[in-house]
Amino acid sequence: MIYLVEDDESIRDFIIYTLKSQGMEAAGFGLPSKFWKAVENKAPSLVILDLMLPEEDGLHILKRLRAAPGTEKTPIILLTAKGTEYDKVVGLDAGADDYVAKPFGMLELLSRIRALLRRTEKAPGEYRLGSLYLCPEKHVIRVDGEDIVLTQKEFQILCLLVENRGVVFTRAQLIDRVWGYDFDGETRTVDVHIRTLRQKLKACGAYIETVRGFGYKIGEGA
Structure with a gap:
């Protein structure tokens, strides 16, 4: 069962409708207390x-889920209008598995959901x-x-793409995940590493x- 906590009713209804149309069990909540x-x-x-969110902000909910037995390893995607690097880093450091900034495409969200579910299965x-x-784990x-034999960055890129097969990562997202938010080099660095990795x-x-x-991915058929 996929749970969505989103106080915007139109967004909540649209996501739940789409998930159910794809054969997934899903429930939406506008208030954290109901969640x-x-x-x-x-x-x-x-x-x-x-x-x-009203009542309780999403970051606090995230920390509670990570601290509670039974949900400490549950895949969590942050869905937020906040798109700054600081917000992404805070969310990921607090235990989120992924993030999608609004406005977003449903195809992208579905791909990220499937990737996380595959990883846990x-x-x-x-x-x-x-x-x-x-x-x-064994490198x-x-x-x-x-x-x-791969360099550390090549290895991290490969792991990220393989673990999220089917999900497209932009160059900026790869830099954020592999090099870190304080990287001040060029996005061309990603292309160079991808070329040597191939x-x-x-x-x-x-x-x-x-x-x-857009970026790079490992296809679903690989």
Whole structure:
């Protein structure tokens, strides 16, 4: 069951309608107090959380979820009109798994939801895409059984793309996640790292797709 906490009724109804049309179980709440009552009855499989809410702000809800037994590992997406780097960093540092800034596209939100649900449903720690094997915990990358040596940034980019297969990341988002919000270099840095990463992965480098004018992803069919 996916829970959405959003006080804007039109946004809430639209998201819930879309999720249900995709065959997902979902419930929306305009007030945090109603959300907490629902959590007591049934723990969510994923939470979409607005930051600006009546009664209790989203950041406080996020911290409570992370501190509570039963929801400490629940995937959480922040949905907020706040788009500054500071707000993103605060949310991620507090335990959010992802964020989507308003205005947003439903296709993007659906992709991020599916990616997080896949991550929690998979056996932890290992990914196999064709002849590519990745174990982030052990820092192991193999192609056709051969160990591949990557730089730290290349490894972080690969893990991010593989763990969120199907989700497109802009260059700015990759910089934010891999280099950090205080990075003052050029977005071209991402392109350089992607190019060398593809080369090192040999035939599996083709799994990293360029979405022209936007960024990079690993396709659903990889």
